């Protein structure tokens with residue numbers, strides 16, 4: 001019953017060009033997607049276990065306490081499209097309540113999905129499953145194997161926070177378009193958002209005592225060494241992770257501990273002591289600001305579930321045909 005489709009492959013030349021443009025900019029930066037090589041993905045799993053990193057367990061509590069209400073609002077029997085599915089565990093925890101007719105996990109590489117989907121398929125033989133390998137952050141044109149009607153897009157983990165608010169709006173608008181077929185809209189989105197809270201809680205979540213987030217961030221340099229054949233010395237950099245209240249975002253940077261020159265075939269970049277590479281933003285929203293974003297993207301009837309401390313929220317919103 002399960003099938004796999006690899007839609008896009010990373011072009012190494014484009015990856016190189018994108019990375020070098022970021023590293024050679026006056027304020028050096030890299031896209032957060034480069035944090036996730038094989039080791040980076042394992043380190044992120046470890047982050048999710050940390051006492052300071054509340055999003056994962058708070059979201060799991062919200063799903064566990066409100067699964068039936070979520071199903072009552074989102075409906076059962078949908079095509080559940082899981083954006084950034086990874087090991088598919090979050091969606092699977094909602095299968096008994098949501099009872100999807102078709103499950104479509106999407107991740108950058110279909111290889112990541114194979115084992116998880118095979119396991120799930122034997123547990124839930126009546127759900128059709130189509131694993132798709134694509135970078136859904138810039139496009140969302142799904143293959144015809146994915147039914148057009150009654151689509152429920154699932155975007156957990158507060159991953160939308162790693163987009164800027166403008167990118168998040170464009171992304172939500174693409175999801176909205178993907179819910180419309182033959183002029184009708186009968187789909188929706190189930191999405192998690194991390195909420196603005198006390199800066200000390202946010203700072204600790206992104207700069208934990210064990211140093212796992214620091215390792216996750218520093219591992220980016222190891223990944224760059226591999227992708228660019230560069231010679232970053234990991235011991236010459238430190239992790240910085242802090243809440244920027246003005247921009248309502250966590251910023252992660254790597255900061256040079258000493259003046260240094262980094263080389264790769266055909267290029268160099270000099271970094272002064274204290275100079276930074278900006279590696280990730282993680283935007284935190286108020287409930288109302290995110291509801292406004294969903295509304296601007298064309299969604300209506302927003303339902304919110306949160307935890308008692310109101311640190312995190314899960315939203316369902318319905319897509320409607322624009323006038």
Ligand code: AVI
Nearest residue numbers: 047157158159161162213282
């Ligand atoms: C994947 N994403 C939602 C995480 C976040 O909280 O922004 C990535 C992360 N970066 C550091 N810790 C976790």
